[in-house]
Amino acid sequence: MQNIQYVGEHLLIGRIGNVFVLLSFVGALLAAICYFLAEKNQLEKDSWKQTARIAFRLHSLGVIGIIVTLFTMIFNHYYEYYYVWEHSNNIMPMRYVLSCFWEGQEGSFLLWTFWQVVLGNILIRTAKDWESSVMAVIALVQTFLASMLLGLYIHGIHIGSNPFTSLLRENSQFANIPLFQNPNYLKQLDGRGLNPLLQNYWMTIHPPTLFLGFASTVVPFAFAIAGLWRKKLGEWQAKALPWVFFGVMVLGTGTLMGGAWAYESLSFGGFWAWDPVENAALVPWIVLVAAGHILLIYKNRKQSLLSTFLLPMIAFILTVYATFLTRSGILGKTSVHSFPDLGLSGQLLIYLLFFVWLSALMLMQNKNLRFYYGVASAFLLAAGATFNFSIYSFNVKIISLLLFGLITIVLVLFGLAKNFPKETEEEAIWSREFWMFIGALVLLVSCFQIMTTTSIPVTNKLFHMNKAEPVNRIEHYNMWQVPFAFLVTLLIGVGQFFKYKETDLKSFLKKISPSFFLSLAVSLCAILYLPVTNVFYGALLFSATFAVLANFDYVIRILGGKISKAGSSIAHIGFALVILGALISTSKQEVISANTSGKSVASLGKDFSDNSNILMTVGDTLKMGNYFVTYTGKEKNGVNIKYHVQYFTKENGKYTLAFSLDPLIQLNPQMGNVAEPSTKRFLTRDIYTHITFADLDDINAPVNTGEFNDPKKNTVAIGDTMFSSNAMIVLDSIDAHIDKKKYNLSDSDIVLGVKLKMYDFNKKVYYAEPLYIIKGGYLQVSDTTVEKLGLKFRFLNINTENGKIDISIAEKKSVAKDYIVMTAIIFPFINVLWMGCIIMVIGTIIAIRARLKSNKIKK
DSSP: OTTOOOSSOOHHHHHHHHHHHHHHHHHHHHHHHHHHHHHHOGGGHHHHHHHHHHHHHHHHHHHHHHHHHHHHHHHTTOTTBHHHHHHOOTTSOGGGHHHHHHHSHHHHHHHHHHHHHHHHHHHHHHOGGGHHHHHHHHHHHHHHHHHTTOOEEETTEEEOOOTTTOBGGGSTTTTTSGGGGSTTGGGGOOOOOOOGGGOSTHHHHHHHHHHHHHHHTHHHHHHHHHHHHTTOTTTSHHHHHHHHHHHHHHHHHHHHHHHHHHHHHOSSSSSOOOOHHHHHHHHHHHHHHHHHHHHHHHHHHSOOHHHHHHHHHHHHHHHHHHHHHHHSSTTTTTOSSOOOOOSOHHHHHHHHHHHHHHHHHHHHOOHHHHHHHHHHHHHHHHHHHHOOOEETTEEHHHHHHHHHHHHHHHHHHHHHHHHSOOOSSOOOTTSHHHHHHHHHHHHHHHHHHHHHHHTHHHHHHHTTOOOOOOSSHHHHHHHHHHHHHHHHHHHHHHHTTSOSSOOOHHHHHHHHHHHHHHHHHHHHHHHHHTTOOOHHHHHHHHHHHHHHHHHHHIIIIISTTOGGGOHHHHHHHHHHHHHHHHHHHHHTOEEOOOOOSSSOSGGGOTTOOTTTOEEEETTOEEEETTEEEEEEEEEEETTEEEEEEEEEEEETTEEEEEEEEOOEEEOOTTTOOEEEOEEEEOSSEEEEEEEEEEOOTTTTSOSOOSOBOOOEEEEEOTTOEEEOSSEEEEEEEEEOOOOGGGGTOOTTSEEEEEEEEEEETTOOEEEEOOEEEEETTEEEOOEEEETTTTEEEEEEEEOTTTOOEEEEEEEBHHHHTOEEEEEEEEEETHHHHHHHHHHHHHHHHHHHHHHHHHHHHHO
16 A cells, blocks of 8 residues: 555645644643743853743744644645545535534644743733743643654554544555555545534634633642742732633633533423533533632731642643543443544553643652652653562552552652641631632532543442442432532522621621522522422522522612622522523423323333423424414425424314424434434523434435325314414314316205415415315215325315314325424423522622732722
8 A cells, every 4th residue: 555656635635734843742842841940040041041932932923833734734625634634524504613623622622722822922012021931831731732643553552633644545444445555545535524413603612711711720730839939938829810810711601501502402302411521621610709708818817828729730631531431431331432542541641640740749849758758750651661460459550540649649748737827717617718718618519429430430440349320410410419409509698697706796797687588588489380399409409599689689788789899699690590590491491291192102112201201293283382273394404404493372163373493313324323302492481392203214205296195184163273284274264265167066966165275384375276066966975185295175064053174184105204203301490500609700800800900900
């Protein structure tokens, strides 16, 4: 194969891209070294700093070059490259080019690297005296991220995955297929295409936001390391505080965007499923929220100093751990969102352990301890890397890892006890700082529970266990997290009314009493109205309501309505509304798609229940909840098959069209077909639907084949509505003035007509008039056909007593056979959640602005 001269391959652009990869790595490494030397060598600080800046800008140029090169390859469909082939194809709309870029592991690492380039360049201009120490840490992190794209093999060790050097014809999966014996193979080649789950506009905005949030965790981490490095333990917090809240805002927004994407585009029926990958993004955000509140305590009271270091470190390390979880392949069986293993799990583990080691080393604050820790770490690393024999059920690698963790904990605790400054003043129990600290602890315990369950696959693999994950994941997490949410929202409600240092209890109770009793009354009414039977849900309903009303009261009465000072209160209101919306919409959601067709769906499989899946044949009108629904047909548009479902209300025997929904199935022969929901949004509820089964074999068959099915009899009065597979039919009137001569009838013969008015699902109107003829004393059969709708009508009889008419409707067989199985769920008050998301982001922006303004005034 190596002697074949391939035609049309674009190998030059791959070489250019690889040069940018190397420039990115070398630039980051050089910047880290030069910034380190600038901090260590104060006499030549400016010189080293200038060199470091040049190196970081070269790194930035390399990252931009990689992005431009990769976009060019995807845009032009250079399928000779495995990454381009794997994530794009010819029929994919160009609006999803961005999604192709970061669908794969290499693209997502590059996105993360890009955002840290942006943040790093901002810090070069704003960090001032802290530039060298902070940027040394960030450049070091960039070096690790840049190494994920190197694609080198050194003595069998895989370092990074390079999209520019991995050719499709050289991939082990395809190297020997006959296609690559053809020098012109590119003319026959199309890409595999983007995962159908990701072909959505959310994919173009959610990942960039989420990865900016991940990238932002490095800034407070870098400030914390710099503070320990420079032994300026209490001077970095004010600089880092706006960055912490920036991370809270962006990472929170990205996580909530993921929930909105899941709700709008995925078919698991909700916005949060406690999926391991969702949890991996949520936990760093929670820790970052705790870190922000701890830094506020230190800013105002100079207390909880140690926590100001620990929490930013933990937030960043958990972000790296989340990366390990989602990209090592270890969650492959437990999460639909995880990446497959590209052989980088060892490198990711080194990345994680290095920054755990660095954080521990800096916390020790003692040269002797650092020396002993370094020696012990090196020994354990060598043992774990060199030996692979088992001792009982554990091998040396596991023992080395456990010993590393144990030694780290012992030496850090010893170092903190001996060398870290002690708190000189205890916090009063009725002080704001005390309850903010308690709130931070609650958040950390909440994170511990989430990560313990999420990490079950890791502990199983590490300790050769076979522990089962929770059977009902949502129920398991809710059982733990609802009490934590109750405590957090309760503290959010009371926290603002506490003063720093000391609060008069009588005055405090007087201030919170109106909000407390109003919340109690409102929540009791809501509990009775909904109703809520779960005690914990009822308690959370009260605490979330209290958090909203108390913070609103604080803004109005205490702050005098000054929005510029109310950022934290507004953010608290938003968070409480998110909890409130999630609680009501999920606990009171109602599945209305009980099967009323008379045909069981159980034969389709064990996952199909008649309690939640309605079977609808084209033309049938079935009762579903408070509506009558009709499946009117399907429509293929590219790779999407839309299923048209109309919802009617019935009053006084008349059907009125309320709305229509179009859930769809996206066809993808290579990766599997994907159902996408369709949702009708109201102010107080959403009606969410998705297709659970549809026959896709006849999707390209013609709508009408000419043969009619057996007719169905309808007994209706004037003004009543009938339904076919593709039309709504209204009996408009009876026509007694028919021209008998036109039908060769005598004066003694009887002829009546019924005027029918029909609407298809495109609202196009059709008319028909079937006749009832008695000629010579005998009933004469007369059919009226509407070809465009494939319908045939017959006027059967008229009841002279009640005026009702019997009409039969026959449909062409190809139409009548089509059916779908659909699930429909009502989510009440879910707009409260989405409104809370927006308010929380707005409040955080106001809080960041206030912190930046405060820092400028102090300067």
